[in-house]
Amino acid sequence: MSLPAGLRWLGRRRRDGWLTVLACLLGATALEGGGLVARLDHIAYDALLGHRPPPPTDRILIVAIDARSLTAIGAWPWPRQVQAELVRRLSAARPQAIGIDVLLTEPRDPAGDAALAEALAEAGNVYLPLAFELPGRNGRAVDVLRPLPAFVRASAGLGHVNLSPDSDGVMRTGWRTYQADGTGWPALPAAMLGQPADRAPPASGLTRAAPLMIDYPGSAGTLASVPAAAVLRGEVPAALIAGKLVLVGMTASGLGDMHATPLSADAQLMPGVEIQGSLLATLLAPRQLIPASPALQWAFALAPVLALFAGLAWLPSRRGLAWTALLAIGVVAISAGGLILGNLWLRPAVPLVALAVSYAVWSWRRLAVASGMVSAELERASREAGLPAPPPAAGMLDRQIDLLTEMTARERALRHEHESVVRLLSHDMRAPQSAILALLDQGGGCPPDLATRIGAHARRTLELADGFVHLARAQAVAPGTELIDLRDLAIEAADALWPQAQSRGIALRTPDDAAEVLVRGDRSLLARVLVNLLDNAIKYGAAGTPVTIGIATLGDQAEVTVRNHGPDIPADQLDRIFESFAQAPGRGRRADGVGLGLAFVHTVVTRHGGTVTCRSAGGETGFSLALPAAQP
Template sequence: MRRAERADFWGSLERRIHAEWLLVTASMLLFTACLSLLGGPAGLTRVDHTFYDRILATTASSAPQPDIVIIAIDDGSIAELGYWPWRRAVHARLLGQLGQARVVGFDILLSDKNPAYPTDDATLARAIRANGRTVLPFMIAHGNQRIVPPLPRLADAAAAMGYINVYADGDGVVRSLKLRQPLGDDGEAQHFLLAMLQVAHIPARLGAARTDDSALLIPYGRQPSRYTVYPYARVLEGDVPASAFKDKLVLVGSWGSGLGDAFPTPVTSAHGGMAGVEIMANGLQAAVAGSWIRTTAPWLAAALACLPVLLVCLLFRRRSPRRSFIVVLATLLLVGMAAILLLWLARTWIPVTASLIGVVLSFPVWSWRSQEASLQHIDRELRTLRHDRAALGENASPKRSAVKDASLPARITQLHGAIEQLRLAHERREETLRFLSHDMRSPQNSILALIELQQHANTALEQTIFLHRVQSYAHRTLGLVDGFVNLARARAKQLHYEAVDLVDLMAQCMDEFWAQARQRRIALRYDAHPEQAWTWGDASLLHRSVMNLLDNAIKYSPDDTEVTCRIEAHGGMWQASVRDQGRGFSAEQAATLFEAFSRVDEQADGNPSGVGLGLAFVKTVIERHGGRIEVSGAVGEGAQFTLCLPAEPGGIPRE
């Protein structure tokens, strides 16, 4: 691929990745916003409630609240005073002990007559009127269409009234109160707590709530109760002095385990619930101090939920998958810590589930789209490479398993193969340039220099010497060309596989070198163990490889020595070796034996002629046949070259 084409390729990839990033970012922001605004039916509200409950239970205040006192109708009082409900004359006696209270709120419905004690209602009404600061509750029933008030005589005597309904969320947990409740066409009713504050002349503080008909989150205190609690019986008997209630906001309500007035709350849902009168105490404290837990408008909550998603998407653009994963984990931790700190320090709750889901999903979505874009570009480049190699006559078809495998590992494997091919092509290009610029030019320059000398009488050589040297340089040039062409063919030639008997092949090669070896009194010895050694390969290339090894062994061996050939089986491979008794080589020289144009002791006296391509040819052929070449030797101890080729199963040629 030319430089301009590569620049266009990577430029288009960068543009594609940028477009994918913009699309993923916009999609995840829209998804998170919709999830925040519309996720209630999908169950996100329940998950948010779980987070809220855990955080509130952890960060709830345990500071005592001395201005609010609870008179508890507990199990001990019931045991002492008798079964519930008690006579209303008993409540009248209790009010006699609370004359110094700033306000008394009876969290007890008094809507039914007691025919067994017909005068008790009048007694209680007189006590309520005498106290002058008693607030009675009523119940809203039938879908907010009507109220269930206390008896008229009691209602007329009360300083104020308000409803005591508490409305649990979908999971049954009471987290909030509404200080005003619409009543159909009859206007609205105020909450019991507002009535108490009105009698106590304390303005109700709504905190950051927009209106007092909003659902206000109660800042529950940590269990056990942070309020002063007196048993009903103890107060009734005068065991608690009247001064203990001076200027206090007093709530009277059930606390007993068998009265059924307990509700799950964020801080007690795991412990069986909180008494209704304590819920009222927590709400009363919030209304006095304005410490309701603030919430945000839906649109603002959606915008805040999108901020972490935008943050991770911005960081994804230039981060690796590993670092992007770390970014996701860090952002999730940051969102969780921010929710805890806001609820703890700022008494503000922002739902986090939509944000957490958006952050978590952003990572796989971005990974999918970025990898898909990259892999599509890789596929395009692989197709271009295969087309270019096919045009050069090279086999560029992937393996059968890779053709049908579109997974990431398969594509990476193909890319690795393409990169390896590019690396080899670059090496061959450099090798060709070196061959043309140095190895081929050197003998030609020598011939030109001889001709230049021959043209001058004072430097001219004898005709015989001149022709001999020109012939030598010409043969060297032809040897270089033949060696280079053979090496190139060994690398690029389409192999024609057939069954080859290495024993027969070795014998043929030894026969061809018999005369040359005999001329120098070099013995060619064949140490034959198997009668046949079948392998699967290109017979012509394997034949030339063995010939190269024998040629080198004879050339580098002194006269009157021995060259030994051997074939043996080892580990499912045939090992065909050629060993000589020549000069050998050092470990440093062994490392460069198979490099093209590399020769051992090239400048040494008596070094045989050659171009340094024979062993490179052998190594290329053997590796293309799925084998390997091994070498051993030392200086002055000869050398052994071993061809390791896969054995044909059973030694039987394939059909």
């Protein structure tokens, strides 16, 4: 059994092959560890996130300090009394929690600050924001921007509102915990849900822990929202606020922070308060979207490369690109399925890039090895043909072209010599032999025994010349495409050899079925194939026995069988009877041919895309031809 091409290549160039595999694996490792294709991962993530089922948002309400509210109430900042009134009206509707996404770090008029502190205390479920300033003042690494102490004492808790975009400026990940100088604070949405800060190792400066992939319900404006002015005027029904998680923040253009998100359409930015709302929806979801663990991500990066080389080792070379594409589709499908259905993000960029690069490297190495082998074979063939060495070339390709040029010229010269030999056999050798036979037929005083021997030798020489010419033509002429009925050829061959069969008392049995058995090819060549087989069957069959010609269609093959009864061909001769000048005498068989008839049969059938086999046992010998069947 022959090994696949890839395994043969690894076997011949074991060191180069395994070094190629190792280099590609190391390249994938470098891509994964170095984050060199993070931008491609971001693009894939952004494209796929919108196809996830959105998290539930029915418990979230945004109270927006929008352009309409600024027009109605006045420019920002509003007096603290107005802010206190907004808190009182929201609290009266009994929401589950209120989160203020507006920094309250600067004191205003004492009466207003006192009113807001009193409103916060009366509500009892208002959570205030804090932020961080990097670097801090007076040489400090970080400053924590807390609300005024009175507000802190009156609030239900504090939560950070820091947002950290990715390197491309898109907000994809929030952090549940920020820690400054050993003190940690949960994100504002987590504080509203009563979730404490995650524990983080003690560290100086600002650190963060517990990343959370934000499962955006949609683009900007997706979350339910009411204008702050409408709440202050009492226009919002209490039922719309009751039991909700309310976030108060800026949405007016030019106020507050704005960020791009994976679902930003037409470069539309999302206000920070809506990002906090999306983070809140993520925390409320039954199952949160998580990134793959490092071990799983490494496996996802390297497994396709290993599968690629395993497939390239076993599959034919022409299917290598299809196998690579199939693996790439599998990587995309697994990544998309994990994100959309499995709440797991497997980054696809590294395995996709590694597949493309690995296939390119593998193909380049195979071409380099194949080119080297071609050069070696051309050099060997050139030496064996005795060709003069071409002048030194600049590179391997130039050297191959020079050698091919020399070999092509040599091949044309050999073909010309071959045609001259065929002409010699077909005319110059036939003419003297025909003249000898003509002289013998006229008498001329030659003793009968000597005339018989000379005639036999002349006829054998003619037969040899005819056989060689026919074989040469079969080898050189491309098969035609004429539509041929094999039944007609069989009947014509039987008619042509009927006298020989009659002389030995052999009955020729041709097919009686009227159905056509069609093939495409060269009519004269295929006709001679049947004549050769039928002539051998008559010549070597026992006198008085039948010779049978069978023709049938088996699937997509047209089959011809020629059977006779007589001495068997020895089993050890069956494998070589189709070679030129091979003869297979057995007990009672006369080896009086020239050994080119079956070589001609094999050549013609093979060039027509078929096969020829022989079976000889039990006093019966049969030759079977299988040719591609044709449709009328």
